[in-house]
Amino acid sequence: MSRTIPAGRGRPAAALLPQRKNSLSLRLKRISRAWQLYVLLAPAVIYILVFKYWPMYGVQIAFKNYNPVDGFTESPWVGMTHFIRFVNSYQFGQVVGNTLWIAVLGLLLAFPIPIILALLVNQLQSERFKKFTQTVLYSPAFISTVVVVGIMFVILSPRSGLVNNAIQLGGGDPVFFMGSAEWFRPIYVISDVWQNAGFSMIVYLAALAAIDPALHDAAKVDGASKLQRIRHIDLPGIMPVVTILFILAIGNLLNVGFEKALLMQTPLNISTSEIIQTYVYHAGLQQAQFSYSAAIGLFNSLLNLALLLVFNTIARRANQATLW
Amino acid sequence: MSLTTNPRPTGIPTPPVTQGRPKPTLRDKYGDRAFTIGATAVLLLSILAVVYPLYFIVIASISDPNAVYEGKVWLLPSGITTEGYERIFADSRIWNGLGNTVIYTVLGTAISVSTILCGAYALSRKDMPGRKILMLLFVITMFFDGGLITKYLVVRDLGMLDTVWAVVLPGAVGVWNLIIARSFFEHTIPNELREAAQMDGATDFTFFFKMVLPLSKPLIMLMIMVHVVAQWNSFFDALIFLNDDSKYPLQLVLRNILIQSDVSSTGTTGGDIESYAAAQRIAELTKYAMIVVSSLPLMIALPFMQKHFTKGAMIGAVK
Numbered sequence: 001m002s003r004t005i006p007a008g009r010g011r012p013a014a015a016l017l018p019q020r021k022n023s024l025s026l027r028l029k030r031i032s033r034a035w036q037l038y039v040l041l042a043p044a045v046i047y048i049l050v051f052k053y054w055p056m057y058g059v060q061i062a063f064k065n066y067n068p069v070d071g072f073t074e075s076p077w078v079g080m081t082h083f084i085r086f087v088n089s090y091q092f093g094q095v096v097g098n099t100l101w102i103a104v105l106g107l108l109l110a111f112p113i114p115i116i117l118a119l120l121v122n123q124l125q126s127e128r129f130k131k132f133t134q135t136v137l138y139s140p141a142f143i144s145t146v147v148v149v150g151i152m153f154v155i156l157s158p159r160s161g162l163v164n165n166a167i168q169l170g171g172g173d174p175v176f177f178m179g180s181a182e183w184f185r186p187i188y189v190i191s192d193v194w195q196n197a198g199f200s201m202i203v204y205l206a207a208l209a210a211i212d213p214a215l216h217d218a219a220k221v222d223g224a225s226k227l228q229r230i231r232h233i234d235l236p237g238i239m240p241v242v243t244i245l246f247i248l249a250i251g252n253l254l255n256v257g258f259e260k261a262l263l264m265q266t267p268l269n270i271s272t273s274e275i276i277q278t279y280v281y282h283a284g285l286q287q288a289q290f291s292y293s294a295a296i297g298l299f300n301s302l303l304n305l306a307l308l309l310v311f312n313t314i315a316r317r318a319n320q321a322t323l324w
Numbered sequence: 325m326s327l328t329t330n331p332r333p334t335g336i337p338t339p340p341v342t343q344g345r346p347k348p349t350l351r352d353k354y355g356d357r358a359f360t361i362g363a364t365a366v367l368l369l370s371i372l373a374v375v376y377p378l379y380f381i382v383i384a385s386i387s388d389p390n391a392v393y394e395g396k397v398w399l400l401p402s403g404i405t406t407e408g409y410e411r412i413f414a415d416s417r418i419w420n421g422l423g424n425t426v427i428y429t430v431l432g433t434a435i436s437v438s439t440i441l442c443g444a445y446a447l448s449r450k451d452m453p454g455r456k457i458l459m460l461l462f463v464i465t466m467f468f469d470g471g472l473i474t475k476y477l478v479v480r481d482l483g484m485l486d487t488v489w490a491v492v493l494p495g496a497v498g499v500w501n502l503i504i505a506r507s508f509f510e511h512t513i514p515n516e517l518r519e520a521a522q523m524d525g526a527t528d529f530t531f532f533f534k535m536v537l538p539l540s541k542p543l544i545m546l547m548i549m550v551h552v553v554a555q556w557n558s559f560f561d562a563l564i565f566l567n568d569d570s571k572y573p574l575q576l577v578l579r580n581i582l583i584q585s586d587v588s589s590t591g592t593t594g595g596d597i598e599s600y601a602a603a604q605r606i607a608e609l610t611k612y613a614m615i616v617v618s619s620l621p622l623m624i625a626l627p628f629m630q631k632h633f634t635k636g637a638m639i640g641a642v643k
Contacts, residue, residue: 027453030451030453031453031454034449034451034452034453034528036527036528036529037445037446037449037452037528038446038452039529040442040443040445040446040528040529040532041442041443041446041447041458043438043439043442043443044439044440044442044443044462044497044502045443045458045461047439047493047496047497048461048462048465048497050478050482051475051478051493051494051496052465052469052470053465053470054470054474054478055469055470055471055474055475055477055478056465056468056469056470056474057470058470058474058477058478059470059471059474061473061474061477066477071481072474072477117367117370120363120366120367121367123359123360123363124363124364124367125360133367133370133371134630134634135626135627135630136371136374136375137370137371137374138633139374139623139626140374140378142553142557142619142622142623142626143557143619143622143623144556144557144558144559144575144578144618144619145557145559146557146559146575146576146578146579146582146583147575147578147582147615147618147619149582149583150578150579150582150583150611150614150615151377151381151615153582153583153611154381154384154582154608154611154612154615155377155380155381157608159393159604160389160392160393160395160605160608162377162380162384165395166395168395169395194373194374194377198374202633202634206634225355225356225359226355226356226359226360227355227359251467255469259559259560262560263579263583277472280471280472280473281472281564284472284473284476285472285473285476285564290473290477293472293473294471294473294474297471297472297473297474298471300471301468301469301471305467305468308467
């Protein structure tokens with residue numbers, strides 16, 4: 001951050017000399033002048049050091065046998081033991097597979113639907129209907145995960161649930177949705193779309209609103225249909241936002257929805273509902289295998305990071321907007 | 325978009341755009357109309373898909389549980405009863421949980437919002453030495469995370485288990501919110517304003533508290549709402565950090581009743597199958613009522629919050 005002092009035209013060289021000599025003390029002076037800004041920033045920095053970097057430092061227990069007496073630093077090293085144990089365990093294939101399944105299914109459905117909804121809502125003529133649609137579609141985002149899963153349990157209940165009542169009305173046999181392994185993934189993904197599509201839509205609507213209306217007017221004059229304008233004006237217009245959100249979604253691919261999966265778990269659907277993070281929770285916090293589950297968590301984080309880097313690179317190659 | 329198929333007579337000059345929409349061609353008019361009808365139909369169906377389950381919960385919560393059980397409740401409640409609600413209001417766990425949630429929400433929101441606003445303002449100041457490195461410190465945590473286990477161990481080592489702090493502190497500052505707040509300050513607080521204030525002898529503190537904050541009301545409202553909603557709805561930190569059930573927030577109480585199917589709230593006293601089945605139905609009724617009661621506060625507040633959230637999305641999109 002060294003500052004080069006511009007050679008002042010007509011300024012006496014002597015005036016520059018002491019400044020250059022004292023560039024370090026100058027910088028210190030600038031720092032001390034900004035002390036109040038550092039005070040404002042201090043709580044946030046302390047927070048991030050304690051609750052983000054300290055746990056990050058603690059990740060070393062993935063390569064150790066953690067015991068509370070020795071703490072993060074002093075516990076004995078065991079190398080890759082925990083990783084090897086995880087990879088060789090019978091849960092490995094199942095847990096990683098389940099995670100990828102719901103992550104990819106979720107991405108395929110939950111990512112494009114908000115974009116489509118935004119494009120459709122944007123075409124509505126009536127401002128009031130537009131606003132009403134927006135409000136209704138995003139209201140489920142304000143319902144807690146606990147309540148959403150609670151709604152699933154009552155609506156899908158085999159004895160008295162709405163859905164099973166409808167099935168029986170149509171002459172079918174009731175299905176025990178929450179207690180079946182095959183139904184976990186569809187329910188998980190559909191409820192995700194139900195709850196979040198409307199809220200995700202808002203960002204795209206904001207991006208659509210930023211498109212220059214003159215483009216649409218010009219296209220109308222040229223006789224372009226609505227569909228053509230969506231295809232040639234709206235979509236390219238929101239593409240940068242789409243790309244960035246897609247990369248972020250990829251970066252979070254293996255993290256999202258862990259709480260919901262945990263809440264939806266029943267002993268009967270565990271073969272599809274146990275994902276990496278719920279497994280970490282069970283093995284780590286319920287069975288107190290701290291090092292083993294920290295290793296699995298680290299495996300998950302690194303996988304995420306790798307996905308993010310790969311997709312950011314792809315986006316850059318394709319000359320799209322990137323995160324950095 | 326070829327111009328040759330456009331039947332508009334070329335002799336007539338194109339009307340200026342400001343005079344309203346130009347007349348669509350015949351073919352396009354029908355295409356567009358079909359599209360509009362299709363789009364409206366899709367959106368109406370989406371609205372129905374969102375609203376109907378919620379509507380059903382509401383009518384089921386005031387209907388005779390036997391009617392719900394037999395599948396007679398579809399569009400209107402039948403055999404109105406308020407028993408579900410009476411049971412909830414008589415349940416001390418719910419009240420206790422609600423009280424805890426209010427405390428956690430107020431305290432957590434106050435901590436988060438003040439930390440984020442102060443920090444984001446400092447980071448928005450381009451003349452703060454070391455700004456880039458400090459920002460990087462925050463951004464890194466968006467991409468790499470220490471994980472659940474080490475977070476738990478840190479909170480335990482801090483002696484925060486089973487305290488309020490374990491619920492309000494570990495998730496206090498979201499980097500994403502920090503970035504949104506920072507870009508809001510960057511875009512709305514002109515440098516000239518600060519320079520003028522400094523001329524008049526204002527320090528960074530006085531400028532921030534007397535000028536910046538009063539100018540940032542939309543941002544402050546947005547941040548308060550984001551955190552109220554998040555804290556009101558959160559259960560996981562409470563699940564892992566709290567053992568004492570008198571400290572449980574509402575969501576954790578709800579989880580135990582709604583999902584873990586804890587029927588003790590209905591006061592079953594053993595007995596024959598008949599009364600067990602009846603108790604089961606009452607339990608279901610209580611669940612419907614509980615979903616309504618716990619979601620109602622945010623749903624009522626939603627219309628008031630909408631404006632701010634939409635604005636927030638704009639700030640986020642500017643980024």
